[in-house]
Amino acid sequence: MLTDLQKEIIDLKDEKNAIILAHNYQPKEIQEVADFLGDSLELCIKASEIDDKDLVVFCGVDFMAETAFILNPDKKILIPDKDAECPMAHMLSSYEVKEAKEKHPDAAVVLYVNSLAEAKAEADILCTSANALKVVESLKEDKILFGPDNNLGKFVARQTDKEIILIPEGGHCYVHKMFHKGDIAFAKEKYPNAQIIVHPECDIEVQDFADAVLSTGGMISYVKESSDNEFIIGTEVDLITRLKREIPEKKSYPLLDEAICKTMKLHSLEKVKNSLVNEEYPISVPEDIAKKSLKAVQRMIDVSK
Ligand code: 13P
Ligand code: SF4
Known part of the structure; x- marks a missing residue:
């Protein structure tokens, strides 16, 4: 049964013509009020299909909400807690991507969606854990710069004949x-x-x-x-x-009870309600970066459908 606060959130959602998108790592009480629950790819595809909504409350981490903004620059994309960052996404700067491109001019750049918008702007295409191999195989280049998750890169490398160059060294998820x-x-x-x-x-x-x-x-x-x-x-x-x-x-x-992503857990029902009432906290990406990264996001969606 839903609590009074959950019912209030559902009413507010209707009033504001809002949608709540939530990642699979959100706790039960948020899963129960979400309109759509999914992994990064499913959320990305869903975010590309919400023309009828005015407001999006994104219960996930920063890169997910940023990607929703890149796909919907004219909509208000809100994140209930603005400190909900994915540490892995912050392990790779756009500068490091540019440097790697200069070193390997014949390589295509595949970035995990868990990356900063500035880094995404330097990518040829994005990938998620659901489609990384398919994305890599869709490219004509035989050499791939892949980051920031080294393990996902190695997972792909052992299934493809292409050369996978990992950037940055040691990129990982602490969970x-x-x-x-x-x-x-x-x-x-x-x-x-x-x-x-x-x-x-x-x-x-x-x-x-x-x-x-x-x-x-x-x-x-x-x-x-x-x-x-x-x-x-x-x-x-x-x-x-x-x-x-x-x-x-x-x-x-x-497999381990301690495997908790702390920043995913920063959101709460109270904060979701605050997002809907006060339209906090808006996510935005500078226009030039959003435009450049949209190409890599869209290319991934096209390959995945
Ligand atoms: P998924 O896309 O598989 O949900 O993974 C996202 C993520 O952040 C894993 O830690
Ligand atoms: Fe980032 Fe790891 Fe949390 Fe996923 S589980 S959001 S990769 S820190």
Whole structure:
């Protein structure tokens, strides 16, 4: 049952002709008021299809809301807590991308959507964890500059003949770095019948011990479609919240209870209400950067559809 605050948010949404987009890592109370829940690619595609809405409240991290703005520069895109940043996105500057391009002029630049708008403006195309291999394979170049997540880059590199050059050295997600192969051995002992599913931001040796390596949206489809009943999930803990809400008949366990993305958790129902009432906090990207990065965002959407 919804709380009074949740009902208020739903009424405000109608009043303001707003939509709440939320990432799969949002907590239960936010998942319950969201109009659309998804992984980065699903959210990006959804953000490209919201012409009928005046306001977007984005419950996710900065790069996701920025991408929604790039796709909708005339709309108000709001983020409930303005400190909700993805540390990985801040690991690669546009300067570093330009420098890498000068060093490898024959390479195409594929940037993970978890990157700053200024860096996206230097990319040929973006990718997410759901489509990285497909994006790389869609390019004519045999040499690819790939960043900022080194693990996603390595995940792609082992499935393609193209040369993948990782930028920057050491780009990573601190949440997915928490998992070690020992955690998998421990979880397998505890739940011997469970399948292990991990995110491609995990270290390669963790990926090697998994039954499947998937984006968060891919994990949801996998659990839905599998004939198995138990799953160990190697990503942020609130993905389990969505799995339990949507597929309650199957059991899923976190690979680590501590795998929490702190900035994803900065949003709250009170802050979502504040966003709707006071139209805070607006996301914006300078016009020239937004225009340049739109090409890379749109190209990714076109390749993915
Ligand atoms: P997904 O696109 O798979 O949801 O991943 C986003 C993310 O930030 C993972 O940490
Ligand atoms: Fe960024 Fe990692 Fe949080 Fe995803 S889980 S938003 S990559 S810090």
